[in-house]
Amino acid sequence: MSPIPHLPGGADAHRPRRGRPRSGGREAILAASLDILRERGASRLTTREVATRAGVSEGSVFYHFTDRTGLLTAVIEDSLTSLMDVNPAAQAEVAETLEALTAGMERFLDKVLIVVIAAQSDAELRTGMADFLRSNDFGPHRGVNGIAGYLRAQQRGGLVRADIDPEAVGAMLLGSIFLRVAMGQMVDPAYSDNVPDRGRVLKGLVQLITPPDGPRSGGPSGRR
Amino acid sequence: MSPIPHLPGGADAHRPRRGRPRSGGREAILAASLDILRERGASRLTTREVATRAGVSEGSVFYHFTDRTGLLTAVIEDSLTSLMDVNPAAQAEVAETLEALTAGMERFLDKVLIVVIAAQSDAELRTGMADFLRSNDFGPHRGVNGIAGYLRAQQRGGLVRADIDPEAVGAMLLGSIFLRVAMGQMVDPAYSDNVPDRGRVLKGLVQLITPPDGPRSGGPSGRR
DNA sequence: GTCTATAGGTTGATAGAC
DNA sequence: GTCTATCAACCTATAGAC
Numbered sequence: 001m002s003p004i005p006h007l008p009g010g011a012d013a014h015r016p017r018r019g020r021p022r023s024g025g026r027e028a029i030l031a032a033s034l035d036i037l038r039e040r041g042a043s044r045l046t047t048r049e050v051a052t053r054a055g056v057s058e059g060s061v062f063y064h065f066t067d068r069t070g071l072l073t074a075v076i077e078d079s080l081t082s083l084m085d086v087n088p089a090a091q092a093e094v095a096e097t098l099e100a101l102t103a104g105m106e107r108f109l110d111k112v113l114i115v116v117i118a119a120q121s122d123a124e125l126r127t128g129m130a131d132f133l134r135s136n137d138f139g140p141h142r143g144v145n146g147i148a149g150y151l152r153a154q155q156r157g158g159l160v161r162a163d164i165d166p167e168a169v170g171a172m173l174l175g176s177i178f179l180r181v182a183m184g185q186m187v188d189p190a191y192s193d194n195v196p197d198r199g200r201v202l203k204g205l206v207q208l209i210t211p212p213d214g215p216r217s218g219g220p221s222g223r224r
Numbered sequence: 225m226s227p228i229p230h231l232p233g234g235a236d237a238h239r240p241r242r243g244r245p246r247s248g249g250r251e252a253i254l255a256a257s258l259d260i261l262r263e264r265g266a267s268r269l270t271t272r273e274v275a276t277r278a279g280v281s282e283g284s285v286f287y288h289f290t291d292r293t294g295l296l297t298a299v300i301e302d303s304l305t306s307l308m309d310v311n312p313a314a315q316a317e318v319a320e321t322l323e324a325l326t327a328g329m330e331r332f333l334d335k336v337l338i339v340v341i342a343a344q345s346d347a348e349l350r351t352g353m354a355d356f357l358r359s360n361d362f363g364p365h366r367g368v369n370g371i372a373g374y375l376r377a378q379q380r381g382g383l384v385r386a387d388i389d390p391e392a393v394g395a396m397l398l399g400s401i402f403l404r405v406a407m408g409q410m411v412d413p414a415y416s417d418n419v420p421d422r423g424r425v426l427k428g429l430v431q432l433i434t435p436p437d438g439p440r441s442g443g444p445s446g447r448r
Numbered sequence: 449g450t451c452t453a454t455a456g457g458t459t460g461a462t463a464g465a466c
Numbered sequence: 467g468t469c470t471a472t473c474a475a476c477c478t479a480t481a482g483a484c
Contacts, residue, residue: 023467023468025467025468026467039347040346040347041344041345041346041347041349041350042266042267042344042345043266043267043345043346044345044346044347046458046459046460047459047460047461048458048459048460056468056469057468057469057470058460058461058469058470059461059462059463059467059468059469059470060467060468060469062460062461062462063467063468064467067460067461068459068460068461116410117341117344117410118344119410120265120266120341120342120344120345120410121265121266121267121268121344121345122264122265122267122268123263123264123265123268125265126265126410129411130411130412130415133411133415134415139407139411139415139418140403140407140418140419141407141418141419144418144419144420163431164428164431164432165420165424165427165428165431167419167420167424167428168400168420168424168425168427168428168429169428169432171400171403171404171419171420171425172396172397172399172400172425172428172429173396174399174400174403175396175398175399175400175401175402175403175404176392176395176396176398176399176400177399178399178402178403178406179364179395179398179399179402179403180395180399182402182406183363183364183365186340186341186343186344186350187353187354187357187363188354191354191357191358191363194363194364194365194368195364195365195368195391195395196368196389196391196392196395200389200391200392201392201395201396203389203392204388204389204391204392204393204396205392205396207387207388207389208388208393208432208433209432212436247449247450249449249450250449270476270477270478271477271478271479272476272477272478280449280450280451281450281451281452282451282452282477282478282479283449283450283451283452283453283479283480283481284449284450284451286478286479286480287449287450288449290479291478291479292477292478292479
C-alpha cells in the first residue's frame with residue numbers, strides 16, 4: 001500500500017547508526033532551529049543564534065550542514081520524514097475509526113506546518129521541499145486518500161452511504177482540520193476556536209454519510 | 225451585517241484621495257514587494273531589490289514605509305483589506321449559490337495566502353497581522369459563517385436537510401478549498417490536482433446536504 | 449517626494465588549532 | 467567534531483541636496 005522507499009529516520013527522532021555514537025550536537029542544532037522558527041520566524045533565524053541556543057559554536061553548525069540553506073533543508077526534511085507513515089488500525093465503528101484517523105492527521109499537521117511555512121520564506125527551500133514531496137509521493141493527498149479509502153471500504157459493507165464521493169468527503173474532512181490547525185498556527189492558538197473543531201465536524205459528517213435507515217437495510221421506516 | 229469600520233482601500237488597487245495626486249511611487253513599491261514575495265520569499269526580500277524593481281531609490285522606500293517591517297506590514301494589510309467584503313448575491317439554486325460563494329472565496333484565498341505566509345516569516349509581522357485580524361473580526365471564520373448562514377436560511381426553506389450542522393459543513397467546504405489553494409501555492413500549482421477541486425467537492429456536498437426526497441416532502445418513501 | 453552617498457551593524461561563511 | 471578568531475559582503479537605515 002505504501003509506495004514510499006525506505007527513508008532515513010522513522011517515527012523516532014534518534015535512530016541508532018553505524019559508527020561512533022553521536023555526541024548530540026547535530027540534534028541540538030536541529031532542535032534549536034525548530035524553536036527559533038516557532039518563536040521568531042524563518043527570516044529571523046541566524047546561524048549565530050542557532051549555535052548559541054544549541055550550546056555549540058557557529059563553526060559546528062556549518063560543519064554539519066554546510067550552509068544556512070542546508071540547515072533549514074535538514075530541519076524541513078527531518079520533520080516531514082518523522083511521521084511519514086502513520087496508519088492507525090481501523091476500529092469497529094465508522095465514527096471511531098474516523099476519529100482515530102483524523103486525530104493522527106491533526107497531530108501531524110500541527111507538527112509539520114511550522115516547517116512547511118518556513119520553506120515558504122525562501123524560494124530555494126520551497127522548491128527543495130516540493131521536490132522532496134514529489135519524490136516521496138507525499139503531501140495532503142495522502143491524508144485525503146487515506147480517508148477516502150476507508151470510506152470506500154465501508155461503502156461496500158453498507159456502513160456508509162453508497163452514493164457519496166469518498167475523495168470529496170476526504171478533502172472536506174482533512175481540509176477542515178487543516179484550516180483549524182493553520183488558523184491556530186498562523187494567527188494565534190485561540191483563533192482556531194472561531195471555527196468548529198474536529199469533534200464537531202466529525203459528528204456532523206458522520207450524520208451526513210451514514211445511511212438514513214441504518215446499515216444495509218433498505219426499509220423505508222426506522223428512526224435516524 | 226458587516227461590523228467592519230470603514231477601512232482604507234476598497235476593492236480597487238488605486239483609490240482617489242484628497243491632496244496631491246500620487247506619483248505612483250508608493251504603489252510601485254507595494255507591487256514590487258508582492259512580486260518579490262512570490263518569486264523569492266520573505267527572507268530574500270531586501271529593501272534594495274524592492275527599490276530597484278519599483279524603479280525608485282532605496283531612500284523612497286524608507287520615506288514611505290519607515291522601515292522594512294513597516295513596508296511588509298503595509299503589503300500585508302493592503303492585500304488583506306482589498307477584498308474584505310465580498311458577498312455575491314444568492315442565486316436561485318443551492319448549488320449555484322454555493323458555487324458563486326465559494327468561487328469568490330477561492331479567489332480571495334489565492335490572493336491573500338501569499339501575504340499571510342509572508343507574515344509567518346517574522347514574529348513581529350505575525351502578531352501584527354493577528355492584531356489586525358482581531359480588530360476587524362476578519363479571518364477564515366468569516367467564510368465559514370457565510371456558508372453556514374446561507375445553509376441555515378435554506379434549511380428553513382426546506383432546500384437543505386434540516387438535520388445538518390451548517391457550521392460543520394461550512395468548515396469542511398471552506399477547508400477543502402483552503403487545502404487546495406495552499407497546496408498550489410506552497411508546493412507548486414500542479415500539486416493541488418492531487419486533491420479534488422472545488423467543483424467536485426461541491427457536487428459531492430450538494431448530494432449530501434440535499435433532502436433525500438426533494439424539498440420539504442416528509443414522506444417515508446421515494447428513492448434515495 | 450525623490451535622489452545620492454554613506455554609515456553602522458549583522459550575518460553567513462572560512463581557516464586553522466585542538 | 468568542536469572550538470576561536472576573523473572577514474568580506476550585504477543590508478537596513480539616515481543625512482542632506484534638489
